[in-house]
Amino acid sequence: MVTFHPATGVNVTEFSDHAWQHTANLQQAILTHPFNEELAAGTLAVDRFQFYLAQDSRYLIGFGRALAVAAARAPEPADVAFFAGAAREAVVVERALHEGYFTRFGLGEDDLAAIETSPTCLAYTSFLLATAQSAGYPELLAALLPCFWIYQHVGSDILGRLPDGADNPYRAWIDTYADEDFETAVRTCREAVDRAAASADEATRARMLAAFTRACEYEWLFWDSAYRREPWPTAAFR
Structure with missing residues (x-):
């Protein structure tokens, strides 16, 4: 899709489309990562998925x-409602999905507490919170979009490859x-990002692209840290 950029007076590709194209190699690497390949096949080791769930619940x-x-910070009431609702979904609804798997795999509070927060999980959450506190609203939206979009991309890709009636533990x-409601959420987030980018100057758009990337x-x-059940390399020095 092409829009008029008010700061430069030229037609530009929507920011989200450009950002996705810019990270195309990363998107493909995520789809073909062994974690997601094995999750799609239903052969992912339970301990790897347990580690992932523990990290994701904290993330x-x-x-x-x-x-x-x-x-x-959202200037539009609709965006206030969307991001506030998404915050609730992340903390309440998605964590409920995790808890269902915790029960299925026999994971109790003590088991979860024994799984230490990984370096990658801490780094990712720290990056988002630092962006929220120190960067502008457009950059924050760009940093938040990949979590929505990539999960929808991975879920839909896997669902499209599953044979009819496949028995997959995941x-x-x-x-x-892969749900339609989640796809709608992704579209809403993309639209908010694209609106922010359309009124931004080139320096801000460059920072947005860096945050998205x-x-x-x-x-x-x-995904990689979950597959490796990433430890702290400094644990031996404690």
């Missing part, structure tokens, strides 16, 4: 806080992110 708290900041996770890199790292 979602930071993500929800960053979304709440976006809601507080089907509830897949269905959550870095968040995409953290998404890949998050």
Whole structure:
């Protein structure tokens, strides 16, 4: 899609389209990462998925806080409602999905507490919270978008590859992110990002692209760290 950029007086591609194209290699690497390939096949080791769930449940708290900041800064009432609702979804609804898997896999509070927050999880949440506190509203939206969009992209890709009637132990996770309502949320977030970019100057758009790209890199790292059950390399020195 092409729009008129008020700052430069030229036609430009929508920011979200450009950002996705800019990170195309990363998006493909996420789809083909062993974590997601094995999740799609239903062969992902339970301990890897457990580690992922523990990290994601902690990440979602930071993500929800960053979304709440976006809601507080949003200039449009509709965006206030969207980001406030997304913050609630992250902390309440998605964590409920995790808790269902915790029960299924027999994970109790003590088991979760024994899984330390990984370096990547801490780094990603710290990046989002630092962006929320120190960057402008357009950059914050650009940093938040990949978590929505990439999960929808991964969930839809996996669902499209599943044979009819396939028995996959991770089907509830897949269905959550391939759901039409989640796709609508992604579209709404993209529209908010594109509106912010359309009225921004080139320096701000460059910072937005950097924030989007870095968040995409953290998404890949998050899958990879879960697959490796990433430890702290300094643990031996404690």
